[in-house]
Amino acid sequence: MNKLILKKGFLPMLKYHNDMNLIAFKDFSQRELNIFFSLCLLMKEKGTGEITLSYDEIKNVIPDRFESNTKFEEILESVYDKLLQLRLESRDKNKIEKFILFTSYKIHVNEKTVTINTNSDYSYILNNLSKNFTLFELQEFNELSSTYSKHMFRLLKQYRSTGFFRINVEEFRRLLDVPKSYTMKKIGVKVLGPIEKELVSYFKDFKIKKIKEGRSITNLEFTFKPQHYKCNDEIDIIDTIDVEASQSNLIEENKDQIVCPKCGRQLFKCTAKNGDIFWGHKNYLTSDCKATFSTIEDVEAARVKEEAKIKAKEAEAQAIKDHWYYTIQDPKEREEFNKEVKQLLDKHSDTLILMEFTDTYIKIQNKIKHPKFDKLSFNPAFTIPINRDTITEIKKVIDGDL
Known part of the structure; x- marks a missing residue:
């Protein structure tokens, strides 16, 4: 059984497919959410089939303290009961699918372990993630006291690179499990209030805007400063995320050709504190060039852009020269x-x-x-x-x- 080893100063990063954000965690308490997403962290990249986790492994990644193992087992059982009610939905033009992520969940009281069986058809939710995933520090998630803040935290992390998220009010109600009886005024106080109060510490320049159509509020907009991570030798790294096989091959085949389009110096593959892989300069703090790139494709796109700028300048210079020549200035x-x-x-x-x-x-x-x-x-x-x-x-x- 593979264990997640937590070293001092290292922060565990939870990563799952964005489809998980379509689930409405109905009736989950703050404590139950902590346990569920801690389980996801421990099961991440473990493949399919039965996975057995000890009580200590689970407790090691959550901040909650339990009066006894009996109380811990009660909450584990409650989490499982609610998991059985969760339905992950997949839609396209031709079909609609609804399924559960975990097919079985066994609590072994004497062994003090939990055995979970994942749905093999949908193991992509937690495995082999190279794109379309949500990533965040589990510790930050666990620190949030409001369930509404926890749900919003996850949703916003999906859009961390853009700093913009817009959602229909009805979908907002569903995903955050807002009581149907809540008016928009009450949502502002009971739901958006705690979200704004807590998330401002995790998202810089965090703002919530209510969008109206006529006299009714139909959408909510959440904006914040995009979260980009820089290469830094001192950044703590716990988990290196996978790169798509095709991209890995490209890296291997073109090691000597990956240079910065802006300064011409070599770029290195880096892993940031949040687990993101990107390309940057080895000594970021002392380098005069601060350029970073998420993928090799971004490096190439930047190179094309820089070449276009150079060509434009050359064309401008030539045009000036041609104009001088054409208009007979000598x-x-x-x-x-x-x-x-x-x-x-x-x-x-x-x-x-x-x-x-x-x-x-x-x-x-x-x-x-x-x-x-x-x-x-x-x-x-x-x-x-x-x-x-x-x-x-x-x-x-x-x-x-x-």
Whole structure:
């Protein structure tokens, strides 16, 4: 039996598939929630089949203290009774599935152990998690005193990288097991009040906004500062999360090519305190480049973005250079250009009238209206910008090609 070894100063990270957040933990007490999610932590990445846990293992990861083993067993039994009522729901366009996560749950009083059997068809909830998962410190969860705060804490951790979560009021009521009798005013006092009071310590800039449609509150918005984790040699690490096999292969095949798009120095695979894997500089605290990336794909996306910036700057510089060249800014070259234009106009002075010749344009007119413009009541004049095509454009006027 694999044991979770807790070292001093290390904080256990609970990770489960986001589908778990669709469950409404109806009638669970604060203590029962602590036990359930502690069980999830101990069962994480243990595969399927029967898993046996000792009382001490469970007690070791929860803050609650029990008067006796008998009291502990009563709560374990209560948790199981409520687990049997839980239904995890999976929906897509073609089917709807409802299932339970644990198929059996045995409390061995003499051995002081609990044996749990997971539903093998849905072991993905706690196993082989590489994406679409919720991750948080179990200790922080256990410290919360309100069940509403605990539920909201989990839901918000799913959106920790964006710092934004919006939920329909009815779904909010269901997921947090809010009594049907509660009005919105009472929800504000009894539910949102404790949530705001407790979670402000765990989510920076935490705010709750009520969204109305007409006179009714239909949605709730929760915002907070996104939680990103930096690479730090001093960060305590307890559990390294898995990387998808395809990504692991990519890491292995391209070790020498994973460099920072911003500074060009090598990036290292790091594991933050919360268990997130990301790419960053080895000595983050002393490095002048603070860039971090969640995945290799993010590194590549940033590289493409940086290359695009460089190309844009190069194109801008070239455009300036081309404009300088195209508009004939060089004084000596401009002098030669003016001379050539005047020679051309002098050569055709019998057919052309020079009306204006400025630094930016030249205005000319045919002495005799060209047949192409017979339908016009006037003889048109032509304003031609000064650039390297000016002489060509003058010749077109002379030849009637305009």
